[in-house]
Amino acid sequence: MLRLEKVNKSYTVGQNRLHVLKGIDLEIDGGEMVSIMGPSGSGKSTLLNVLGILDRYDDGEYHLADTLIKGLSETRAAYYRNQLLGFVFQSFNLIPFKTALENVALPLYYQKVSRRKRNRIAMEYLDKVNLVDWAGHLPGELSGGQQQRVAIARSLITRPKVILADEPTGALDSQTSLEVIEILRAVNREGTTVVLVTHEHDISEMTDRVIHLLDGVIGHEQTNGGGPKPAVAGDGPEARAGGGD
Amino acid sequence: MFDLDRWQEILATIRQNKLRAFLTGFSVAWGILMLVVLMGSGEGLANGIQHQFRDDAVNSIWVRSGQTSIPHKGLQPGRTVRFTNEDHEVVARDIDGVEYITSRFYPRGELAVSYKGETGSYDIRSVHPDHQYLENTLVSKGRFLNDLDIAEYRKVAAIGERVKDGLFGDAPAVGEYININGIPFRVIGLFRDEGGESEEEKIYLPISTAQKAFAGGNRIRMFMLTTGEEELAKTEAMTEEIKQTLAQRHNYSPDDRRAVFINNLNEFFQRFVNLMAGIRIFVWIIGIGTILAGVVGVSNIMMIVVKERTKEIGVRKALGATPGSILGLVLQESVLITAVAGYVGLVLGVALLEAGGRVLPESEFFINPGIDLPLALAATALLVVAGTLAGTVPALRAARVQPVEALKDE
Ligand SMILES: Nc1ncnc2c1ncn2[C@@H]1O[C@H](COP(=O)(O)OP(=O)(O)O)[C@@H](O)[C@H]1O
Ligand SMILES: [Mg+2]
Numbered sequence: 194m195l196r197l198e199k200v201n202k203s204y205t206v207g208q209n210r211l212h213v214l215k216g217i218d219l220e221i222d223g224g225e226m227v228s229i230m231g232p233s234g235s236g237k238s239t240l241l242n243v244l245g246i247l248d249r250y251d252d253g254e255y256h257l258a259d260t261l262i263k264g265l266s267e268t269r270a271a272y273y274r275n276q277l278l279g280f281v282f283q284s285f286n287l288i289p290f291k292t293a294l295e296n297v298a299l300p301l302y303y304q305k306v307s308r309r310k311r312n313r314i315a316m317e318y319l320d321k322v323n324l325v326d327w328a329g330h331l332p333g334e335l336s337g338g339q340q341q342r343v344a345i346a347r348s349l350i351t352r353p354k355v356i357l358a359d360e361p362t363g364a365l366d367s368q369t370s371l372e373v374i375e376i377l378r379a380v381n382r383e384g385t386t387v388v389l390v391t392h393e394h395d396i397s398e399m400t401d402r403v404i405h406l407l408d409g410v411i412g413h414e415q416t417n418g419g420g421p422k423p424a425v426a427g428d429g430p431e432a433r434a435g436g437g438d
Numbered sequence: 439m440f441d442l443d444r445w446q447e448i449l450a451t452i453r454q455n456k457l458r459a460f461l462t463g464f465s466v467a468w469g470i471l472m473l474v475v476l477m478g479s480g481e482g483l484a485n486g487i488q489h490q491f492r493d494d495a496v497n498s499i500w501v502r503s504g505q506t507s508i509p510h511k512g513l514q515p516g517r518t519v520r521f522t523n524e525d526h527e528v529v530a531r532d533i534d535g536v537e538y539i540t541s542r543f544y545p546r547g548e549l550a551v552s553y554k555g556e557t558g559s560y561d562i563r564s565v566h567p568d569h570q571y572l573e574n575t576l577v578s579k580g581r582f583l584n585d586l587d588i589a590e591y592r593k594v595a596a597i598g599e600r601v602k603d604g605l606f607g608d609a610p611a612v613g614e615y616i617n618i619n620g621i622p623f624r625v626i627g628l629f630r631d632e633g634g635e636s637e638e639e640k641i642y643l644p645i646s647t648a649q650k651a652f653a654g655g656n657r658i659r660m661f662m663l664t665t666g667e668e669e670l671a672k673t674e675a676m677t678e679e680i681k682q683t684l685a686q687r688h689n690y691s692p693d694d695r696r697a698v699f700i701n702n703l704n705e706f707f708q709r710f711v712n713l714m715a716g717i718r719i720f721v722w723i724i725g726i727g728t729i730l731a732g733v734v735g736v737s738n739i740m741m742i743v744v745k746e747r748t749k750e751i752g753v754r755k756a757l758g759a760t761p762g763s764i765l766g767l768v769l770q771e772s773v774l775i776t777a778v779a780g781y782v783g784l785v786l787g788v789a790l791l792e793a794g795g796r797v798l799p800e801s802e803f804f805i806n807p808g809i810d811l812p813l814a815l816a817a818t819a820l821l822v823v824a825g826t827l828a829g830t831v832p833a834l835r836a837a838r839v840q841p842v843e844a845l846k847d848e
Contacts, residue, residue, distance in 0.1 A: 247756060248842045268760045275758020286753045286845065290454045303758035308443055347757070 194223040194354060194386050195244055200253035202239060213239045214250065215409040221388060223354070226381040228397040229390045231406035237390045238359055240406065244388060245278055245357045246270045258354055275303050279348030281358035281377075281389075285340040287332040287347075293319060294328040297346045304351065311350075318346040322376060338369035345376055349385075356380060358389040362396060374399050448771045455743075462739045463779030466824070469732035470780045470817060473725030474787025478809050480721045482795075484714045495572050495664050496707040497537075499677055499700065501529075501684070502660040507696040510689065519688050519697050523649075523656045526566075528683060529663070535676050537666035538568035542659050543645050545619075545652035551641065552617045553605040560601050561640045562618065564648030572662050573631065575642075580612040580627030587626075587644040593651070595623040598638035602628050618643075621651055665704060673704040729820070733776070733828040740772050740832035744839075751836055752844020761837035768836045772829025773822055780821035784814060 202214040213236045221227050229237050242248035243255060246262055255262045258277055265273070279300075280286075287296045294315050301311035319325050322342035332340050341361060348356055358377065362370035374396055381387045389400070397403045398417060405412040452459045503519040526541045543564045551560050567583045569575070575582065575596075582596050595616060602611045602625075615622040623643065631637035648654060665673045677700055685692040744751070751764055788809065809817075 242842050245756070247845070248840075268762065271755060271758050271760040274756060280756050282845065286749070286756075288750055288753060290450060299754070300757045302443060302447075303754075303760075303763065308446075351758075 194225070194258060195219070195221040195388070196254075196256040197243075198254045200243065200250050200255060202243060202248075202250040213409050214243070216253070217409075217411060219404070219411065221386060223386055224381070224384055225402065226378065226387040226400045227389075227402045227404060228400040229388065229404045229406055230392070230394075230397050231412075235406045236409045237406055241357050241359050241388065241390055244355075245280060246274055271303075275300060275351060277354045279351065279353040279356045279385075281341070281344050281348050281356065281361045283360040283363040285332070285337075285344045285364075287340055287343055289332055292329050292331055293324060293335065293343045296332065296343055297350055300347060300351045314350060315346070318350050319343070321349070322346045336369075337365050338372060341365060341369075341373050342376065345373070345380070349380060353385065355386045355388065358387065360390050360392065362391065362393065367395075370396065444766065444770060447767060448774060451743075451747075451771065452775070458739060458743070459775055462736050463775050463782070465735040466729070466732035466776050466779040466821070467783035467786070469725070469728035469730075470783030470821065471787040471790070472728045473721075473817065474784055474809055474814075475790055476721040476725055477813065478787070478791040478794075480714075480717050481809060483717060487710050487714060491703075491707060491710075495574065496703055497666065497668070497673070498572055498662055498664045498703045499673065499680065500660065500662040500703065501680060502699045504696045504699055506690045506694055508691050508694050510691040510694070513689060517690070519684075519690065521658045521661065521684075523658060525684065525687060526658060526661050528687065529661065529680060532683065533663075533676055533679055535665055535668045535672055537664040538571045539661060539663035540566035540569040540572060541645055541661040542569075543648055543654050543657065544659050545648055545654065549619045549652075550617075551601075551605070553614065556605045558601070558604045560598075560604075562643060562648075563640055564643040564645040564654075566645055568664075569642065570629075571664060573637065574633065575637075576630045576632070578628045578630050580625070582627055582629065583642060583644050588646045591647045591650055592644060593621065593623045593647055594626045594644065596627045596629055596642040597625055598640050599628055599630055600635055600638040601641055604639075616641075619652070668704075670704055670708050673702055677702045729824055733824045736772060736776055736825070736828035737831060740768060740829055741835070743771075744768060744832045744836045747836075748839055748844045751839045752841045755839065755841040756845065764839070765833045765837040768833035769826060769829040772833070773825035776825030776828060777818075777821050780824075781818065784817060788814070 197217050197219040200214055200217045200219075201212070203210045203212040205211075217240065229240065231237050239248065243250045244257075246257070246265065249264075257273065260273070262273065274280075287293075288299070291299070294312060297318055298308075298311040298315035301314060306314075316325065316328060319328050322345055324339060324342055324346070327335060327339060327343075332343070335343065341364075345356075345361075348358075356377065361377070362373055365373060370393070377387050377389065378399060387400075389396075391397050401417060403415045403417065405414070501521075503521050506513070506515045506517045506519065508515055521541070523541070526539065530536060530539045545562055545564065548559065549562055551558055551562075563569075565583070566588065567585060570577070570582045577596075578599060580596070583594070586592070587594050595618070597605075597611065597616070605611070605616060606614070611625045611628060614625050616625060617623075618641070629638070631640075645658070649656065665676060668676070681698065681700055682692055684698050685694070688697070690697040751759075754764065791809070
C-alpha cells in the first residue's frame with residue numbers, strides 16, 4: 194500500500210543542510226497497523242508528512258496505492274490526499290468556528306458532495322465515535338478526547354485507504370488515549386491501513402508492527418505477532434491532562 | 439461563483455469576525471459615498487452652468503458700439519461710434535461663417551404700450567427675424583417676425599407671454615392691435631423664453647418699421663450673430679475680422695478696446711466647458727483615490743485574515759482543498775465585502791444627494807445634483823473589479839500556503 198525506496202529529505206536552514214530522512218526503505222501492506230517510534234527530532238513527523246503528501250522529498254521513490262507520488266502539482270496532491278488519505282493530528286486541528294458535524298463533513302465538501310448528503314454521512318461517522326449528541330457543538334465546547342474522536346470521524350468520512358496519525362494521543366490522558374487507539378484499531382480491523390507516530394510503548398504495543406526511527410534511519414523493526422496486547426494503564430511521559438469525557 | 443456551499447463557507451467566515459468585516463466594508467462604502475456625492479455635486483454644478491447659458495445661443499458673437507478712447511489719425515478720443523444698417527449688411531456679406539445675424543435698435547425714451555385701456559411698460563426690441571435663434575425665443579402661438587415684415591415695414595409685433603397676460607388677460611391676443619406710442623401694431627405671435635420671466639416681458643418689432651416709426655433713421659445699437667458649427671479658432675478669427683472691418687469703417691484704432699465691445703460667447707462657453715471637464719477629472723481623481731485607499735484597506739485586512747487563518751487553510755489542504763478552491767474562497771470573500779459595502783455606499787450617496795437637493799436652498803449655480811444609471815452601474819462594476827484586485831494578493835498567498843508549515847505545532 195505504501196512503499197518508500199531510498200527516500201532522502203533534507204531541510205536547508207540558513208547555510209546548513211539538515212539531512213532528516215536518510216535513504217528510507219519501507220513497505221507497509223494494506224490492512225496493516227504500524228507505529229513509528231523514535232526520539233524527538235529523529236524525523237518521525239517528516240516521514241509521516243512525506244507519506245501524507247503534505248511535504249516533498251528530495252530523491253528516491255514513494256508509491257502510494259501503486260501510484261508514484263513524485264513532483265505532483267498542488268492540485269493533484271490535494272486530490273490524492275482527499276481520495277486516499279485521512280489525517281489525525283496531535284492537536285486535533287478542527288476548524289474552531291465549525292460545529293463537530295461540519296468539521297466531519299468538510300472533506301466531502303471538497304468532493305463536491307451536496308450539503309444535505311454530506312451532513313447525513315457525517316452524522317453516521319459521528320455515531321461511530323459515539324458523538325451524535327455533540328454534533329451541533331463547536332470544538333471549543335468539547336473535551337480533548339471528544340475533539341480527537343471528531344477528528345478521527347473526519348479522517349474516516351472519505352473512506353480513505355490509509356489513516357496517518359502523528360502522535361494522536363500526545364495531548365490526551367492515558368485513559369482517553371486508550372479509547373482513541375481502540376477506535377483506530379477498530380478502523381483498522383475493517384481494512385484501513387493505519388500508520389501512527391507515538392512515544393508511548395503501551396500504544397505501540399497495540400499495533401502490528403513497530404518501526405524504530407533513529408536519526409533519519411530505520412533502526413530495527415519489531416513485529417507484535419498475535420495482534421494487540423492487553424493495554425496496561427499508566428502515565429506515559431508525554432501524557433497530559435486533556436480532560437476525559 | 440454560484441456555488442451555494444462556497445457562499446455559505448464565506449458567510450460563515452465573515453460571521454466569524456463581524457467587526458473586521460464591517461470596518462473593511464466601511465472604508466469601501468465611504469469611498470463610494472464620496473465618489474457619488476462628489477460626482478453628483480459636479481453634475482449639479484455643471485447643470486447650474488448650463489443654466490447660465492440657457493438664454494442665449496452659446497455659439498454667438500455680440501457686437502455693441504461704444505466710445506473711442508484713444509486718438510486715431512488726428513481724431514480726438516471720446517467720439518461715439520454709431521452703427522448703421524450698412525454695418526449689419528457688410529458684416530453679413532463679408533464675414534465668412536455667419537449663420538444667423540440680427541441687429542437691435544432700441545427706440546428712444548419710455549414708450550407707452552396699451553390695449554383697450556390696459557397699459558404697461560415693456561421692453562421693446564426691434565430686431566431682425568434671426569433674433570429668435572440668438573435668444574432661444576420659443577414661439578408659443580402665431581409666428582415670429584419674418585423677412586417680409588422687414589421688407590414691407592409692417593406694423594406687427596411678437597409679444598412675450600407676460601406681456602400678453604398683462605394686456606390681454608385671458609382674451610386671445612394674436613390678430614389684435616396693440617398701441618405703442620400711439621401707433622397700432624398687430625400682434626402676430628406669442629413667445630416663451632428659456633431665459634425666464636423677464637425675457638417674456640419683451641415686445642419684438644421689425645427693425646425697419648421701428649427705425650421709421652420712432653425716428654431711428656438707419657441707426658442700430660448693436661448686432662449679434664451665430665457661428666454655426668465653426669471651431670473655436672475660426673470664431674476667434676471671425677471676431678478679429680469683425681473688429682478690423684468696423685475699425686476701418688468707423689475710423690478708430692483696432693486696438694481701441696472701448697470703441698466697440700465684441701463678446702465671443704464661444705470663448706466663454708469653451709472656458710466653462712473646460713472648467714467642467716476639469717471639475718469632472720478632479721472628482722474622478724479624488725473618488726478613485728478614495729476607492730483605492732479602500733481597496734488597499736481591504737487588501738491589508740484580507741492579508742491579516744489569511745495570516746490568521748493559515749492553520750485553517752493548512753487543515754483544509756490536508757483534507758483535500760486545492761489551491762484553486764482556496765484562492766476562490768479568499769477572492770470571493772473580498773469581492774463580497776467590497777461589493778456589498780460599495781453598494782451600501784452607492785445607495786447612501788444617492789440618498790444623500792436626493793436629500794441635499796431637497797434641503798439646500800434653490801440656487802442658480804447648483805441644479806439637480808445626481809448621478810445617472812449608467813454611471814451607477816459603472817461604479818458597481820468598478821467595485822467588483824476593485825474587490826477582485828484587493829483580494830488577489832492575499833488570495834495568492836493563501837493558495838500558496840504549505841500544509842506542513844501551516845500544521846506545525848507551535
Ligand atoms: N521545516 C523545517 N525546516 C527545518 N528543519 C526542520 C523542519 N521540519 C523539521 N525540521 C527538523 O528536522 C528534524 C526532524 O524533525 P521531525 O520530523 O519533526 O522530528 P520528530 O517528529 O521525530 O520529532 C528536526 O531536527 C527538526 O528540527
Ligand atoms: Mg514530531
